[in-house]
Amino acid sequence: MGGTEGGEVTCDIVIVGAGICGLATALALHRKGMKCIVLERSEVLRYEGGAIGIMTNGWLALDQLGVASILREAAYPLLGRKIIWLDSNRQQDTPFMNGSEEVRRLKRSDLINTLYNALPPDVVKFGHQTVSVKLDPQTNYPVLQLQDGKSISAKILLGCDGANSVVADFLQLKTTKVLARCVTRGLTNYPNGHELTPEFVLTIRNNTSVGRIPVDSKLVYWFVSHPWVQTDKNVSQDNELIRQHTLQVVRTFPKETLKMIEDYDPDSLSLTRMTYRAPWDLLVENFRKGTVTVAGDAMHVMVPFLGQGGSAALEDAVVLARNLSKKFLSTATDPRSIEEALDQYIKERRMRIFELSAQSYITGMLDIESTPLLLRFVFNVLRAILFRDAKRHSRYDCGTL
Ligand SMILES: Cc1cc2nc3c(=O)[nH]c(=O)nc-3n(C[C@H](O)[C@H](O)[C@H](O)COP(=O)(O)OP(=O)(O)OC[C@H]3O[C@@H](n4cnc5c(N)ncnc54)[C@H](O)[C@@H]3O)c2cc1C
Structure with missing residues (x-):
């Protein structure tokens, strides 16, 4: 100074x-x-938040800051987005512009x-x-x-x-302002590799959605977005309570989703309200x-x-x-x-x-x-x-x- x-x-x-x-x-x-x-x-x-999606516009800014090439090494490119509606058994696939778009999920x-x-x-x-x-x-x-x-x-x-x-x-x-919704975010590490395709998969049931995005071949970022209830305030400070509460919220989701959340990396977990x-x-x-x-x-x-x-x-x-x-x-x-x-x-x-x-x-x-x-x-x-x-x-x- x-x-x-x-x-x-x-x-x-x-x-x-x-x-x-x-x-x-x-x-x-x-x-x-x-x-x-x-x-x-x-x-x-x-x-806080574990990982963050950076799209083409963000990469253009990182290029200007001179750090994009280092960061490109840290996460692989994502090929597209899949949305699955479990209640109506529908699915929608959107490729990321045939490779002209750059989307990666970086560890924060x-x-x-x-x-x-x-x-x-x-x-x-x-x-x-x-x-x-x-x-x-x-x-x-x-x-x-x-x-x-x-x-x-x-x-x-x-x-x-x-x-x-x-x-x-x-x-x-x-x-x-705050929205009457909140998000649990976490990272799960697969020491032997996870074999997921490099895409953003969003699974929706009722008012809850689960996002799953690989960072690289061993690390997966996930989030659970659900309506905010008063008890969320009490659990948001304690990792184990967040985990239990989140598992309860996604109990009707596929077994792999529950397993991914159960195996979370304790340093990465957070429960956040949506502010805007x-x-x-x-x-x-x-x-x-x-x-x-x-x-x-x-x-x-x-x-x-x-x-x-x-x-x-x-x-x-x-x-x-x-x-x-x-x-x-x-x-x-x-x-x-x-x-x-x-x-x-x-x-x-x-x-x-x-x-x-x-x-x-x-x-x-x-x-x-x-x-x-x-x-x-x-x-x-x-x-x-x-x-x-x-x-x-x-x-x-x-x-x-
Ligand atoms: C659930 C969720 C998912 C998201 N996913 C994405 C995504 O995929 N891609 C994306 O681009 N964005 C995403 N975002 C948004 C992104 O996280 C934020 O826009 C970004 O972190 C904002 O960065 P910031 O530096 O402006 O603020 P912050 O990250 O909040 O940093 C503010 C800093 O200021 C410090 N600070 C605060 N007050 C003071 C003070 N009085 N004195 C000194 N220091 C202070 C804090 O400690 C902190 O370090 C997501 C947000 C949420 C909630």
């Missing part, structure tokens, strides 16, 4: 949060020759560690929780208040602090105040039915660093130029994140069996009008860094 002025530490660019977005943004800035620090509240890197630890290892040492400051942000009345620059009582003054503050973002609160963004920013809010939110903005889930947390939240965070990182690097040439840069760069970033991202969030939301509402018929009709019409080409979202290119 830089020098101190009046007892406060000063830094040019501060990022809050060392998740996918914070690390990717730090790396993008680093590749453009811009120094920053990342404040992470946790003492270590976090890998591989993605996070690769981004982290590509950064210079000491960029990430662990155990630094930001509790609030205010603007310095004299300079109009942001001042972060940390939990340990220290404060940091920054020229630019980028909030990559996830769905419950302190920086989003400072920007007075509307509070996030309303897509229509994204069209009007003011994502900047002074030289402060947000990216990743802090800006646009979305329901995971499209599997695009992480890739969208990687795109944010590239677009944000590209725009900042055009204007932030030295520490003497006029704040107005920084604000213009941030406005340009927000302008480039707004429709993209609206479309992703809206498509995720509509897809989710149509997937959930309990959605009332009239709403289902409305969502079907919206989908036909807005998302006729259902895979367009994954062909998006965020451009060069």
Whole structure:
């Protein structure tokens, strides 16, 4: 961190949060020759969720960050998606565009560690929780208040602090919403190989769906999505309770599904509620105040039915660093130029994140069996009008860094 002025530490660019977005943004800035620090509240890197699907658009962003080739070695390409409806005995197969689409399921630890290892040492400051942000009345620059009582003054503050973002609160963004559904996620290791085809298989019965996606020849990622009930809150902190509860939820599913969940890797299990920013809010939110903005889930947390939240965070990182690097040439840069760069970033991202969030939301509402018929009709019409080409979202290119 830089020098101190009046007892406060000063830094040019501060990022809050060392998740996918914070690390990717730090790396993008680093590749453009811009120094920053990342404040992470946790003492270590976090890998919650086990694995993450990265589609073509995410790989294009990772190419720009210079880490795609390392990560391609870590997971094999998926060939397509199969949906099986157990109640009606139907099945639908969708190939991933005859090989022109790149979809892989990465272990979260591989993605996070690769981004982290590509950064210079000491960029990430662990155990630094930001509790609030205010603007310095004299300079109009942001001042972060940390939990340990220290404060940091920054020229630019980028909030990559996830769905419950302190920086989003400072920007007075509307509070996030929660869906009455939750997801258990886990990894299962098959030391002798699993022999599953490299495809995403989604099995649905009533209001519960089970996803199964191989990461490589020995590791399988799975999730169980089901309605949220009050007791889920009590089990979400205890792995064994999560396992028992999840097995109960999928008890009528095929035996292999139960076996896969029974054999889970204890470090990988999590039970999460689905949080989102309303897509229509994204069209009007003011994502900047002074030289402060947000990216990743802090800006646009979305329901995971499209599997695009992480890739969208990687795109944010590239677009944000590209725009900042055009204007932030030295520490003497006029704040107005920084604000213009941030406005340009927000302008480039707004429709993209609206479309992703809206498509995720509509897809989710149509997937959930309990959605009332009239709403289902409305969502079907919206989908036909807005998302006729259902895979367009994954062909998006965020451009060069
Ligand atoms: C069930 C599920 C499945 C998903 N599947 C996919 C998928 O297949 N593909 C995909 O692309 N996306 C997927 N997503 C979305 C994806 O996980 C997120 O979009 C992505 O992790 C967002 O990264 P982030 O860095 O913005 O936020 P986070 O991952 O939440 O990281 C935020 C970081 O900030 C830190 N932090 C928070 N507050 C503070 C603070 N006050 N001070 C300091 N540090 C702080 C946290 O500790 C954390 O490290 C899924 C999401 C869910 C829920």
